[in-house]
Amino acid sequence: MLTKEQVLHALKDVNDPELNKSLVELNMIRNINIEGDKVALDVILTIRGCPLKVKIQEDVENAVREAGAADVQVNFGSMTDDERAALSQQLRKEQQPTANPAIPPLLAEDAKTKFIAIASGKGGVGKSTVTVNLAVALARLGKKVGIVDADIYGFSVPDMMGIERRPTVIGETILPVERFGVKVMSMGFFVENNAPVVWRGPMLGKMLRNFFSEVHWGELDYLLLDLPPGTGDVALDIHQMIPQSKEIIVTTPHATAAFVAARAGAMAISATKHELLGVVENMSWFETEDEKKHYIFGRGGGQKLAEELNVDLLAQIPIGAPDNDIDLDDEAFAPGVYEENHPTARDYQALARKVIAGIQ
Numbered sequence: 001m002l003t004k005e006q007v008l009h010a011l012k013d014v015n016d017p018e019l020n021k022s023l024v025e026l027n028m029i030r031n032i033n034i035e036g037d038k039v040a041l042d043v044i045l046t047i048r049g050c051p052l053k054v055k056i057q058e059d060v061e062n063a064v065r066e067a068g069a070a071d072v073q074v075n076f077g078s079m080t081d082d083e084r085a086a087l088s089q090q091l092r093k094e095q096q097p098t099a100n101p102a103i104p105p106l107l108a109e110d111a112k113t114k115f116i117a118i119a120s121g122k123g124g125v126g127k128s129t130v131t132v133n134l135a136v137a138l139a140r141l142g143k144k145v146g147i148v149d150a151d152i153y154g155f156s157v158p159d160m161m162g163i164e165r166r167p168t169v170i171g172e173t174i175l176p177v178e179r180f181g182v183k184v185m186s187m188g189f190f191v192e193n194n195a196p197v198v199w200r201g202p203m204l205g206k207m208l209r210n211f212f213s214e215v216h217w218g219e220l221d222y223l224l225l226d227l228p229p230g231t232g233d234v235a236l237d238i239h240q241m242i243p244q245s246k247e248i249i250v251t252t253p254h255a256t257a258a259f260v261a262a263r264a265g266a267m268a269i270s271a272t273k274h275e276l277l278g279v280v281e282n283m284s285w286f287e288t289e290d291e292k293k294h295y296i297f298g299r300g301g302g303q304k305l306a307e308e309l310n311v312d313l314l315a316q317i318p319i320g321a322p323d324n325d326i327d328l329d330d331e332a333f334a335p336g337v338y339e340e341n342h343p344t345a346r347d348y349q350a351l352a353r354k355v356i357a358g359i360q
C-alpha cells in the first residue's frame, strides 16, 4: 500500500507552473488520504480560480498514478490571506540578492539579466511588433525572456500576444503572465475594458518601477522594454532606471522616418548613454507572389540611419501581417506573433541570434 511519504515524494517534482517551485515545497499539498490504492488529497492554490488549475490537476494526478495509485481524487482549496502574505514575503526574500532593499534585484548592478529597450522616433513603425516577435524568437532559442510593456498609455503587447488572462497576484507580489514562453507585464492587465490611462509624470515612473520591484520575474536572460514612441518622459525614466540597458531603434525605410528615428538614437547616445545594438528596418518591402519586392514605403532609411548612428542594420522585416487565416479560437493564436515556420519568423530568429551575439 502507498504511504503519505511516497505520495509526497512522487509530487516533489510537480511544480506550480507560474512560480516554478514544487507544490510540496510550497506547502500546497495537504490532507493526503489513502485507502487501498485510492488517494485523495487537497491542492491549496495561491488564489481561487487559478488559471492554471487544469494543468496542476493533470500533473498531480499523473504523478500520483505513476507512484502506484489506481484512483486519484484532487480537491482544490485556496490559501488564506495570511498564507498568501507569507508566500509573498518568501518570494521576495528569494529574489533579494542585493544589499540595498530599495533596489529591486532585477535592477541591481550585478544582475545577469540583459535589458533591451526597443525605441523609435515616430509612432506606428512597429516597435511593439518587433519587441514581441524578437522576444518570442529568443524564447524559441531557449532563452528566458520577459517583456515590460512600458507604453503605459498605449499598451498593445497583451493584445498582440493574444493574452486574455490577468496576472496572478499573491499578497503584494505580481506574477507576470507567460505566453509563448515569454513573461509579460503590461499596464493593460490593470485596466478595465480598455479604459484610457490618465496618469501623469510621477505616477508613470512609479508604475514602471513597480513593474520591476513588485513583479516576480524569476530568472531572466533578457528583458525587453517596449517603449512608447519618441523621446518623452517614459523613455528618460527608463534610461535613468536602467542605465545598463541596450537599445534597438526601429524605423521604416522612409527617409523622414529615419530622420526622426535619428533623434531617438541621438538621445540614447547622449542623454542616456545607452549602448545602441543597432537598427531594425520594419515594413521594408512588400513581396508579391512572383517574388518581386515592392518598396512601398521608400528605400534605404534603415541603412542610412544605421550609418548615421554608426551601428549595424540588424534586420529588414517585410510587410505582411502574421497569417490571419488561423483559427481564432486556437490557443496558439495571437494577432501579432508570426508562427515559427513563417518566413518573417525566420527573419526574427536571425535578428535574435545577432542580438545574442551582440550582448555578451
Ligand SMILES: Nc1ncnc2c1ncn2[C@@H]1O[C@H](COP(=O)(O)OP(=O)(O)OP(=O)(O)O)[C@@H](O)[C@H]1O
Binding pocket: 120, 122, 123, 124, 125, 126, 127, 128, 129, 130, 151, 154, 156, 227, 228, 229, 282, 283, 317, 318, 319, 320, 321, 336
Ligand atoms: N512588418 C509589418 N507588416 C505588416 N504590418 C505590420 C508590420 N509591422 C507592424 N505592423 C502593423 O503596424 C501597426 C503598428 O505596429 P506597432 O504597433 O508594432 O508599432 P509601434 O511602433 O509599436 O506603434 P506605437 O508607436 O503606437 O506604439 C500594427 O497594426 C502592426 O500590426
Ligand SMILES: [Mg+2]
Binding pocket: 127, 128, 129, 151, 154, 156, 226, 227
Ligand atoms: Mg507600440
